[in-house]
Amino acid sequence: MLLRSVWVLWLSCVLIIVYVCNCGSVCEVDLRHRTVSRRVEEVLTVLRDLTTEVSKKDGRFQSIAHAGVNNENIKDQPAMVSKWAALLRGRCSFNPAIQVLTSSLVLVSVPVRGLIGYHQHVARQWRYYSLTGSILPTPVREPEKLHQWLELESFTSPAQDWQDAKVCVEGDIVPAKVVSLFREQLETAILTCSFSGKVSILESVGSVVRVAIETVEGVMEAELVPTVELINYWPKKARWPRLLQRWPTTERARCIKSFGFNLMATSNYHWLLSFSRAEQALLVAVDEDGGCRRKCYRVVRQLKEDTWCPGTKPVITAFHLQTLLFWCCEKFPCGRDWRCVKECVLRVARKLLKCVSQRYLRHYFVRSYNLLKYSNTTELDHTAQKINDFIANPSLYVH
Ligand SMILES: *[C@@H]1O[C@H](CO)[C@@H](O)[C@H](O)[C@H]1NC(C)=O
Numbered sequence: 222m223l224l225r226s227v228w229v230l231w232l233s234c235v236l237i238i239v240y241v242c243n244c245g246s247v248c249e250v251d252l253r254h255r256t257v258s259r260r261v262e263e264v265l266t267v268l269r270d271l272t273t274e275v276s277k278k279d280g281r282f283q284s285i286a287h288a289g290v291n292n293e294n295i296k297d298q299p300a301m302v303s304k305w306a307a308l309l310r311g312r313c314s315f316n317p318a319i320q321v322l323t324s325s326l327v328l329v330s331v332p333v334r335g336l337i338g339y340h341q342h343v344a345r346q347w348r349y350y351s352l353t354g355s356i357l358p359t360p361v362r363e364p365e366k367l368h369q370w371l372e373l374e375s376f377t378s379p380a381q382d383w384q385d386a387k388v389c390v391e392g393d394i395v396p397a398k399v400v401s402l403f404r405e406q407l408e409t410a411i412l413t414c415s416f417s418g419k420v421s422i423l424e425s426v427g428s429v430v431r432v433a434i435e436t437v438e439g440v441m442e443a444e445l446v447p448t449v450e451l452i453n454y455w456p457k458k459a460r461w462p463r464l465l466q467r468w469p470t471t472e473r474a475r476c477i478k479s480f481g482f483n484l485m486a487t488s489n490y491h492w493l494l495s496f497s498r499a500e501q502a503l504l505v506a507v508d509e510d511g512g513c514r515r516k517c518y519r520v521v522r523q524l525k526e527d528t529w530c531p532g533t534k535p536v537i538t539a540f541h542l543q544t545l546l547f548w549c550c551e552k553f554p555c556g557r558d559w560r561c562v563k564e565c566v567l568r569v570a571r572k573l574l575k576c577v578s579q580r581y582l583r584h585y586f587v588r589s590y591n592l593l594k595y596s597n598t599t600e601l602d603h604t605a606q607k608i609n610d611f612i613a614n615p616s617l618y619v620h
Contacts, residue, residue, distance in 0.1 A: 250516075250519045250520055250523045253324065253523055253526075254519065256324070256438055257321060257324050259436075259437070259438055260324075260325075260436050260438045260439070260441050261319060261321060261327060261441075263434075263436040263437065263438070263441075264319075264327060264434050264436060264441050264443060265285070265316055265319060267416065267419065267420060267434055268285055268329060268434075268443065268445070269284060269285055269286050270414050270416075271407065271410045271411065271414060271416065271420070272284045272285045272286075272331055272410075273286070274410035274413055274414055275331075275403065275406040275407055275410045276334070278406050278409065278410070279402065279406050280334060280335065280380075280382060281333055281334060281335060281380075281382055281383065281388070281399075281402070282331055282332075282333055282334065282403060282406065282447065283331070283332040283333065283334045285316060285318040285319075285329060285330075285331060285332070286316075287332055288316060288317045288318030288330060288331075288332050288448075288450070289305070289316075289317030289318065289332075289450065289480075289498055290302045290305040290306075290317070290452065290480070290498075291317075292332050292450050292452065293334055294332075294334065294335075294336070294337050294450065294452070295452050295453075298452075298453070301452060301453065301479070301480075304476065304479070305480065305502075308476070308502055308505060308506065309505055312505045317497065317498060317501060318330050318331070318332070320497055320539075320540065321539060322538045322539055322540060323526065323533060323535060323538060323539065324526060325439070325440065325441055325442060325533055326441070326442045326443075326444070326533060326534075327441065327442070327443050327444070328443075328444050328446065329443050329444065329445050329446065330446055330447075330448035330450075330483060330485060330495070330497070331403065331445055331446065331447050331448060332448055332449075332450050333399070333447055333448065333449055333450075334380070335379065335380030335382065335383055336376050336379055336380070336383060336394075336449055337376060337377065337378055337379075337380075338376050338377030338378055339375055339376055339449075339451045339454050340375060340377070340454075341375065341454075341456065341457060342372075342374065342375060344369070344370045344372060345372075347360040347361075348360055348361045348370075348391070348393065348490070349361070350390045350391050352390075352395065352397050352398065352489060352490075354386070354390050361490050362490075364490075364491040364492075365491075365590075366458065366587055366589055366590040367493060367494050367584060367587055367590045368488065368491035368492060368493055368494065369456075369458075369484070369491065369492055369494065370393055370490070370491065370492070371393065371394045371396075371449065371484055371492045372392055372393055372394070373389060373392050373393070373394060374392060387402055388402065393490075394449075395489075395490060396428060396447075396486030396487070396488060396489065396490065396491065396492055397428040397486075397488075397489040397490070399447045399486050400428040400429070400430060400446075400447060400486050401428070403430060403445070403447050404422070404430050407422065407430060407432075407445070408422065418435075419434060419435050420432055420433070420434050420435075421433050423442070427488065427489065428486065428487070428488065428489055429444055429446070429487065430444070430445045430446070431443070431444050431445075432445065442533070446485045446486055446487055447485075447486045448483050448484065448485045448486070448495070449483065449484040449485075449492070450481070450483050451481045451482055451483065451484065452480060452481040452498075453479055453480075453481050454481045454482070455478045455479075455481060455482065456482055456494060458494065458587050459482070459494070459496070459586040459587050460588070461474070461478075461585075461586050462474045463551075463588075466551055467551075467554040468550050468551050468554035469503065469506075469550075473506065476502070477499045477502045477503065478499070480498040480499055480502060481498065482494055482495065482496050482498075482499070483495040483496070483497060483498075494587065496585075496586050499586065500543060500547075500585075503547060503550075504543065507546075507550065508559075510555070510556030510559075511556050512556045512558070512559030512560070513559050513560065513561070513562050513565055514546060514549075514550060514559050514565070516562055517546075517559070517562055517565040517566050517569060518542065518543070518546050518569075520562065520566050521542055521546075521566055521569050521570065521573070522539055522542055524566075524570070524611065524618060525537055525542060528607055528611065528618060529604050529607040529608050529611070530600065530603070530604045530607070536596050536597055536600040536601055536604055537573075537577065537604055540592075541582060541592060541593075542569075542573070544582060544583075544584065544585045544592060545569060545572055545573055545576065545582065546569065547585045548572070548583070548585065549568065549569055549572055553568075563615070566615075567612065567615060570608055570611060570612055570615075571612060573608055574605060574608040574609060574612060576593070577593070577601050577604050577605045577608065578601075578602075578605045580593045580596065580598060580601055581593060
């Protein structure tokens with residue numbers, strides 16, 4: 222009986238895969254991957270030039286070539302660099318500064334220079350200043366779970382140019398000020414590098430620098446965010462790994478935590494915690510046991526982009542899917558749970574449907590934070606309906 226069902230399962234997997242490879246989704250998935258890779262490569266080249274130019278003019282910023290473990294702030298820690306290199310060995314991966322959110326939108330962290338020796342200390346409670354430095358009668362809103370203040374005092378030796386009213390108010394390094402400084406430098410750099418015909422700064426609300434870049438494969442948008450990379454430091458807010466968790470291994474988790482986290486200047490007063498190095502480290506080694514997690518992730522991403530929520534500003538991004546994949550990996554830690562692509566795609570789709578319908582998706586490292594908290598509920602419901610249709614009849618889509 223068992224043997225028979227295993228056989229049927231095996232047969233259905235083989236059929237699906239053969240079918241898929243003949244005419245459908247997997248080939249499209251690979252094609253999408255190649256097109257996006259080419260676009261991202263081109264965007265990277267342009268942004269490398271621009272940020273190098275910015276860095277020449279204002280030493281507080283570094284080129285994106287120095288993102289992650291190449292950060293100039295950790296030049297003196299070769300062990301960290303070789304640990305990272307060992308993890309990525311033989312695996313193609315993008316510059317750590319780039320996160321591909323959709324096929325036409327990337328998030329780019331621009332590393333800052335000169336903030337060294339971070340330690341978390343008890344932040345003072347209330348702030349009564351505005352962005353221009355004037356005194357407010359009521360305190361500024363406290364940061365939410367995925368955000369924090371950043372005080373100069375948190376660094377043992379902040380470089381002189383960070384102790385400057387251009388970026389600081391009352392001892393806080395203020396993200397909106399850092400962003401506006403960066404925007405000014407970027408505008409100049411676009412002219413200096415003669416990129417005026419290729420790169421344009423888009424209108425944006427709040428403290429986000431959004432640019433459009435013409436590539437051979439079409440226009441790509443990039444959000445550029447000044448980022449403080451805190452390597453070798455893990456924040457208390459991220460209680461991870463959870464107790465008794467079987468994925469990833471204890472040793473791998475320890476290694477991942479040593480790569481630290483980032484603080485990104487995405488809002489006016491508060492810095493956003495980001496774990497892109499940890500996520501990348503998880504993702505590159507996700508199929509070490511021979512599973513099909515990565516392929517499954519790609520198929521789901523393609524379904525999302527083509528069918529569930531297409532468009533340039535989708536309510537569900539690749540980041541959500543990646544988070545979901547990590548949760549599924551925890552729930553199904555064994556390689557044998559990840560043999561059949563079709564089964565696994567359905568499993569992830571069901572899990573996504575549950576999250577989208579309940580409007581609740583936990584951040585992978587800061588569990589108490591709901592990534593769908595501010596998402597448009599109409600769009601979430603619409604997406605849930607599409608996923609539901611898919612689950613009811615997957616063969617209509619995966620063919
Ligand atoms: C949510 O999305 C719908 C459909 O795209 C749109 O009509 C509506 O204005 C959005 N609501 C909010 C609050 O942004």
